Amino acid sequence: MTNDSRRTLSRRTALLSLSGIVGGLAGCSTAGEENDGGGGGETETQTATPTSTPTRTETATPSGENEVPSEVTEWLSDVGNYDGTVADRTGQNEVSVTTGAEGNDGNFAFEPAAVRIETGSTVTWEWTGKGGSHNVVADSGADFESDLVSEEGFTFEQTFESSGVITYYCTPHRGVGMKGAIIVK
Ligand SMILES: [Cu+2]
Missing domain, CATH: 2.60.40.420 (Cupredoxins -  blue copper proteins)
Structure with a gap:
């Protein structure tokens, strides 16, 4: 579990770096959870959900793929x-x-x-x-x-x-x- 979390966080960190939103990641664990819960997570999720990335299913369940019909x-x-x-x-x-x-x-x-x-x-x-x-x-x-x-x-x-x-x-x-x-x- 710990490894998964760290992988997820490092993915997030990488994505955030790509988006140019580096900084303030000292408390990235807290920040990530807040993002998941709040509307702020939407942008990050969309950025992180390319249709051509099958590896995403290996990490924590991404909310972007959890759209329920x-x-x-x-x-x-x-x-x-x-x-x-x-x-x-x-x-x-x-x-x-x-x-x-x-x-x-x-x-x-x-x-x-x-x-x-x-x-x-x-x-x-x-x-x-x-x-x-x-x-x-x-x-x-x-x-x-x-x-x-x-x-x-x-x-x-x-x-x-x-x-x-x-x-x-x-x-x-x-x-x-x-x-x-x-x-x-
Ligand atoms: Cu029954």
Whole structure:
């Protein structure tokens, strides 16, 4: 973690130097965090998000790549365990989503609720065995439906070959917010 932070900071420092905003970096850790939280970070983020720099996914999750499609925001608006962020799983061929995770006043959650993956990646939903019977049913963007089961260790997987947004839900618990989304890049 420390190495990552330092790498991020040195990247920032380098970028700031390029922008000609050198100086006052003695407290760069604090300054960086303030930038991330405030509107001031926007400029820096845009500067730091060239579309042709795949190495960015190796460092801390850049906010510039975390733009959430409105379709996802709306779909997950009543999902208690969705905090507005999309888990970045790009660069991973195998991505797992917990089914029956804690959330929505019980074990009625997919965790993470929203993930970003790359084309060709396989998502495996893994049942915790908690919260009763669950399934995974595509709502839009794809067509799949798992069995409705309650056993711990049950898995269901799908490979996503084309980019787009997939929304899905659990039939028995859709009403309490057991819903998820996958963004395929
Ligand atoms: Cu369920």
